[in-house]
Amino acid sequence: MTGIAFLIPIALGLGLCGLAAFFWSLKNGQFDDLDGAALRILIEDEGAVDD
């Protein structure tokens, strides 16, 4: 039975971590431009070739 004393807090803690991560990403604009993010990966990012 003592197992539960560890396991339940761990389970809840992990869930809370996920929730916190979601809130963080929402606040930091990770979901603002979903289509754009999919395309940005295709941009060659060697901007150093500016003239």
Next chain:
Amino acid sequence: MNASSPRASTAALPETLFAVPAMRCAACISKLENGLPHTPGIAAARVNFTAKRIAISHLPETKIPDIQRAIAALGFESQPLGDELAGIADDSSRELLKAMAVAGFAMMNIMLLSVSVWSGASGGTRDLFHWLSALIALPTVAYSGRPFFRSAWSALRNRRTNMDVPISIGVVLTTALSLFETFIGGAHAYFDGAVMLLFFLLTGRWLDSVMRDRARDGVSALLKHKAAGALVLSEDARSEWVLADALKPGMIMLVAAGERLAADGIITKGRSHFDLSLLTGESAPATMMVGDPVHAGTLNIDAPVEIRITAAGASTVLADIARLMEDAGQSKSRYVRIADRAARYYAPAVHMLALLSFAGWMLAGAGWHQSLLIAVAVLIITCPCALGLAVPAAQIVAAGALMKKGILVKDGSALERLAEVDRALFDKTGTLTIGRPELVNADALSAADKPFVLALARASRHPLSQAIRRALEAEGTVAADTENIREIVGHGIEAQHYAERMQLQRPDPADAGASLAVQFSRADAPVVILKFEDALRADAEATLRALKALGIDSSIASGDRAEAVQPVARALALTAQTAMRPQDKLDAISRLAAAGHKVLMIGDGLNDGPALAAGHASLAPASASDAGQNAADAVFMGDSLAPVATAVRAARATQRIVKQNFVLAIGYNAIAVPLAIMGLVTPLIAALAMSSSSIIVVANALRLKGAAR
């Protein structure tokens, strides 16, 4: 949001938003973001591809036209977005999403604990699990329940009731009772039911709100603004860019050919043609000279003029129409959505049932504790989980399908109203027709003439010249080399080819008749008359037939002259009313409404704005003025009229599915409620019934994916 992104470290600079509807690929993003900062005065650019917007931070002295030119130099058309559009972030969706995330998290954890209780945990373990559930559920209900509590409270304060009242009472009562059960170490706690209810309902709300945001983003990216400002001549004869809301009567503004006016005024210098179609719907340009009044929103076509401003901002004719529109829109805001209409009957019924079962069990001698437990079970089981999803789930799937077909529906109530229409009024210019003149007799020109005509036409911004250019370029004509091309304002264009003089000009009225025409003449050859027509949209006839088949009669309500409307009316076999002012269109709609019709208004111009707002439902093409697009319930893209019928059909299909969903949801209640009243419903059964009915309703809604065929 943009300010916190790593690129925009220049937070102190002013930031302006532009809509760039033409961006389509990764290359566009990098071209804009890497290209724009090379322009002096622009510090950084950040693209939001989903909203088709670009946020540009620039030096305070860099003006909007400069930035637009810089964007144009990269090959993109752009429109500055006013603050009122840029300001509305998707706050309400975000709020709902957060509440939904919290409820989802809590639901899963409580469910985990509940499953072990259901599978036989007893004694101390069960109490511990109930306490843990309470620990999770209380903050969740307080946080995620707010949208419902707020709406229920405001409804109650106005002595009305809505769907949120039974939800709020159910959730609060359930939580309180479960807490009490937990205190006394009872066998059943309904925390899982309360939180799951919140989660499913929030999902429905969130879908609804996402749909509204998505359509709004689409529409605002399409918006073509009236002139954002004007070049104003100051006392010392220098010109300076002044934003539209800073223009004052008495100022002199310089308006170049091809610009829209930002204020009403009187011409003090120059003479030009003006395209008034935005205000009157009239397709032929009007000649204006010194002393003539001109209005904000009209387009100066062919020569620069100076205009003394007589009215700016809120006192322009444009603003008057906007006010008329606002008043007309109030009838629409009185529309009651189907879910709320259902709630009007549903909510009292639910309360009554719960109350009756409480009273019944009390009378049967069950004791207040058990009676209350049963009443709560009834409340929970009847709480409109599936009902809350029934409408938004169907509407968002339908709106998604319509969006793929190029029809942007602004919100769910628009779909409901669209399904009910039984009468259609069409504007002519820009709605039944494409809204720009097209050359109809290109064959009248010999192959030898065409290159010269193209060379002449290319030199002018007059709509007829542009039409010639489009028609000839589409044929593959290559322009000839000519010399001394010059445009004679109000008359035509002339040029020289070696010694030969050639002209493209307005014809003698006797030759041309009533229609739009241009004549081409060269030294020794006979004069060629080129005729133009505002062509009908593709599928116009088929669309009207389709509407007829749907039981919708159509007619034309146009601001144009009778002679201009007649050919269109005859071609489509429609009755028409002509020379209507915005107020007349409003009256026509209210007459039809008084006769019991639900009118669908389809129009594009500013002059249609009030009618679009007043119609039971309204559609506008994407080429419409921004006022038209704002007032319409849905905007369709492309040169075809077919989306009108598609939208009505899809709206009716949606309504059918919504009704089926209601039947499913109520059918589930008919089975579950008697069980609950008999006291047979345990939390396990409540949880199962609730989720399965929600899933069935959503699955039924998914059938609408192909609704927009």
